[in-house]
Amino acid sequence: MKTRRHPTILYVDDSLNDHLLFREAARLAGSNSFFHLSTIDSARSYFRGRAPFSPRELYPLPGAVLLDWNIPPCTGADLLAWLRPQRAYANLPVVVYSNADEPGLSSLCYAAGATHFVTKPAELQQIVAVIHALEQLARGNPRAGNLLAQLPTYRPRPGAARVPDSGFPTRAH
Numbered sequence: 001m002k003t004r005r006h007p008t009i010l011y012v013d014d015s016l017n018d019h020l021l022f023r024e025a026a027r028l029a030g031s032n033s034f035f036h037l038s039t040i041d042s043a044r045s046y047f048r049g050r051a052p053f054s055p056r057e058l059y060p061l062p063g064a065v066l067l068d069w070n071i072p073p074c075t076g077a078d079l080l081a082w083l084r085p086q087r088a089y090a091n092l093p094v095v096v097y098s099n100a101d102e103p104g105l106s107s108l109c110y111a112a113g114a115t116h117f118v119t120k121p122a123e124l125q126q127i128v129a130v131i132h133a134l135e136q137l138a139r140g141n142p143r144a145g146n147l148l149a150q151l152p153t154y155r156p157r158p159g160a161a162r163v164p165d166s167g168f169p170t171r172a173h
Contacts, residue, residue, distance in 0.1 A: 007063030007138040011036045012043045012079065013097070014071045018120060025127035033135055034066075035059070040074040044082060047089070062092070063138025066130075069098035069109060080113040093137040095148065097130070106155035116145060119153040126151055 011034045013019055019036055026034055037043050043065075046053040053059040065083075069076040076096050083089040095116045096109040106117040115137075121127055129151055136144030148154050 007033065007135075008035055008060050009033045009064045009066060009134050009138050010043065010046060010062040011066045012038070012040070012071065012076075013066075013068035014038045015068065015099075018068070018099075021124070022127060022131075025124050026131055028124065029128045029131040031131050031135060033138065034131075035062070038071075040071055040079050043079055047083070061088075063140070064093040064095065064134050066095050066097050066134055067114075069096050069100060069105070076109065076114070077112040084113040093144075095130075095134060095137070101155075107158050110157050116148050117155040118148060118151060119155065121151065121153045126153065 011019075011022065013022070013036070019038075022034075023036075026032070035046075037046060045051075046059060047061070049056050049059065065079075067076045067079060076094075076098075080094060083092065083094070093115045094113065095118060096106075096114040097118050097120055098105070098109075099120050101119045109117045118130060121130070129147065133144055133147035133151075136147060149156065
């Protein structure tokens with residue numbers, strides 16, 4: 001069986017414009033790790049390996065998920081509520097990636113089970129940085145979260161603070 005060079009990263013976002021921008025950034029990053037879905041239901045089918053996402057050799061389980069928060073008629077919370085109780089997905093890195101940045105949204109996402117929260121950057125180079133960080137997360141690199149934390153659009157977990165000179169999150173005392 002052939003081994004994939006990059007683990008699969010599931011990108012769940014209903015916005016065609018955001019998908020096209022993300023695809024261009026992935027091209028610039030030299031990444032072919034992403035598999036795009038546009039609904040929460042299609043993401044559930046992917047995880048279950050149901051048609052059209054079978055056989056598993058062609059649609060491997062992801063090493064990480066990039067999840068838009070607002071995917072009508074659902075939210076990212078619906079997918080997280082389905083994923084997190086399942087042992088196989090309890091520790092899967094899920095980065096919420098949203099245009100919304102209202103007060104309290106990042107706290108809500110973390111409480112729902114997100115691993116990280118990033119507002120969608122407008123600059124292509126910042127999207128490329130998100131892609132590089134996600135690839136590291138999918139490979140299981142424990143320092144990959146630090147790559148995300150350096151982005152100006154990163155929102156830390158409640159109680160975490162950034163170290164001013166490094167941009168890496170630390171626990172507030």
